[in-house]
Amino acid sequence: MMMLAPADLAVISIYFIFLLYFAYLTRRNKTFNEFAVAKHSVPAILVFASLATTIVGPGFSIGFTSKAWSSGYLYYLLVIPYAAQVILVGIFLAPKLSQYRDCRSLGDVMRKKYGAFTQVLTGLISVGLCIGFAAVMGKVGGSTLRDVAGWPLGISIAVITGATALVTFSGGLRATIATESLQFSLKAVVVPILVLVAVVQLSHPIAVVAQRADDLSIKAFEGLNFWQILGISLSFMLGEALIPPYANRALAAKTGEASRSGFILAGLFCLVWLAMVAFLGVVAHSYLSQATAGDNVFVDIGRKLLPSGVFGFLLATIIALIMSSQESVLNSAAVAFTSDILAPIANVSDRFNLIAAKVATLVSAGIAIYAAQFSPSIIDGLLILYSVWAPTIIVPLVAGLFIERTRPLAGWLSIIAGGGSSILWQNIATGTHAVPAILIGLIAALVAYAAGHALGRPIKKLEATS
């Protein structure tokens, strides 16, 4: 258990008070539309901040520093395709998505292009994926809280995930975006300060750190084969492309231009942020014992370099890193359930939808708390989720945004073929030289989409607008 100074505890308490105050300020929603897409009122800078803060969760901070501790800047180079993907989505896809002003979710967009069955499939995958993400994040958050407070893991997971659900369930996407922007402001100041302090306190020239980074990167690169590099790059690049929380921000943006700018800035910020946390992993060799476990480097370098009180800000940042990612996925799970699963099968009022979405937020959090007990490590958990999302949704979604006369057959066939082949491949092909499942799934989805497009009938106008 970590012993904390009173000043650090005070900072963490103030952070939680601020969050509760924000939840209070943004708590009211009159319609489901307001809950789901914030009345399409989000300006570019907040699209950027909420996207960036969702992206840089525990994996892209604590996990990334840990990787840099052992592999230098290798993972930074491998993750560049991810940032490029966010920027490309901003240029080509996000403005197109934000043209769907009457849509509240990705499933809604899929219904317009492929009909109700594809919408329900998209909804089921979205809800499952978002709860999976919430569980993985919950486990990381729970482990951190367990180390700080000394509570059992189950209770720690429940406290972190439950607090996140309480902040989000009433205010919907607007509350999520407001609290995430606050969390972004905190982390985008505290981590750079830690980096600058690490540079100032170095007892040797920074060139020594640069040389160490080169040595670590080259050594780690030699340990990977072509398929592993391709698999990691592809998973980073496509695994999170337009997952529900990101797509919801494109739908919630004030204008197509706000959506485009928000995504492009978030992609660029990703490069800035990951460089800083990677640097922390490398420079940590100048301050910490070589026996330090990779996952502890981020916290340990902070404890070593920051005075008490300021270290509390770093701990609050870590809590913010976890909560901001969880807020987005819980909100998206609730919206996908209400809009894509409940609405197509039951014709209910807007008020009922709003209540259902709030209840769904809490239920999703409950399932995530339970599932988190069985969740694998953060990177493994994320890679499993990535290998389901990209092969199922990316092909029909991207095609649908560009093809005018879409075929319902192409939509659902592509989802089933892509998802099925990816899951099957993961179970039969194991080992470091196996072709990545995400690649197999994507190829299957493309082939199935082409077949469905060639054989299916175009979607009827009535089906697309109902």
Next chain:
Amino acid sequence: MTIIFATIFPLISIAASIATLFALVRFIREIRKDHEA
């Protein structure tokens, strides 16, 4: 690369943080106005 990571990028990040805070204050004001309406 290391020098840029350790000196220029932190400053860019701090600037982004400050810009976000200003936008957030405006956003909260709009939400409050909306609630009062």
